[in-house]
Amino acid sequence: MGVNDVGIIGVGKDAYNSDLAGMINGRILPWVEDVEADGYPVWTDYGAVQRSTYFLDREGNLIYQFNITTLDPDDPDDYQYLINLILDYRAYNGPSIIRVTEDSLSIQSAIESASDGDIILVDPGTYLGQINFLDKNVTLASLIYSGYDQNDLEKTILDGDGQGPIVTFNDGQDQSALLLGFVIENGSASQSGGGILIEDASPTIDRNIIHNNHAGSCGGVGGGIAIQGESYPHIFGNVIHDNIVSGECDCICYYGGGVYVDTTSWPVLGGSVTLGNTFYNNSADYGTELFRDHDEDTTNWTPIYAHHNTFEDCPPDSYDVYPINGWDLENCHTLITIDIVNDDQPLAESFYLYPNFPNPFNPLTNIRFSLETSNTVLLNIYDLKGRLVKQNRLKLNSGTHMIQWDAGQSPSGIYLIKLQSGLNTQIQKAILVK
Structure with a gap:
């Protein structure tokens, strides 16, 4: 109850x-x-x-x-x-809501005092050090996903301060153990999981930004996330970028810059447009974005479900996603950097503009849209006074596409993202907070 x-x-x-x-x-x-x-x-x-x-x-x-x-x-x-x-x-016997820092000064102390089913809501701020979920099936979430101020997105940061993993699940947690809505950065693990280590556990990792993490010394795996042992986690809606696996040894022994999966683990990555993850600019010897460990014979194995994820190239090659037959990458999407396309082709007749993610953002946000046919669309960005900030004419294939907008040179404020096809227009609101 x-x-x-x-x-x-x-x-x-x-x-x-x-x-x-x-x-x-x-x-x-x-x-x-x-x-x-x-x-x-x-x-x-x-x-x-x-x-x-x-x-x-x-x-x-x-x-x-x-x-x-x-x-x-x-x-x-x-x-x-x-x-x-x-x-x-x-x-009576129901889950509690624990506020950090109102009820508990640290995230770890909140986890230690929590019981299964409890919800730990974390105030905006930067939290240094490492976190272990112990044996708890609890929700750890930033306020942005708890009905509070939308401006808190990207303001709740789990900073490893050069240590890692930043977040560890290694005691049998199930999918009700939830990590939701954080920036996870600056973690460094000597072997596995610079950002997140999942070992013999099956949590849900939902809508986080996991970047600038490192794993490895003489060999290493999982710069962003390492999934090991008998683990069956759900990885949904995360942006995983600029993580690296590297070390001091001269060997080809650094795997899974974004995500590493052990031979005995079966995660679910993505599943729909809204659940898909975004991978880019991760680094490793093999599997810069995704790496699945394997036995010698991979002829008859079952691919890991990874639908509707976004990569710099779709489909990715075997260097970015390794081995390529170890992953079910159906309906993947292409990450496109904003650029002006000079083309006089007619505009696409069918399209859909999704809310940008993250939103609010600083300074990067992803703009996702779908085209029913291969053609050209206009994607423009305006400020609230109607001034054109960015103008783009994009010739693209049918399917769902992702564009990353770098607003580093723009001031904080509300911007309007406008997708146009002939007489049809869709608009989404983006909030830049610096």
């Missing part, structure tokens, strides 16, 4: 008007969800002689009931008594 699983959902009565609207079998009033903004509307007087309240969980199981006839809804003490009772049931 969770924190939101208990609420007052109805009032029963043993005397009533015979024609009361909404009655069920002549006995029960319509269900009413208790909402704090509405003052928890638990008392509604329809002429009842006796009133009772019932506490049910979301599955409809009765938890508790009592007669509230003697309670006066206009009496603040009676009202507060019932509200406190609701809150007590909501807190």
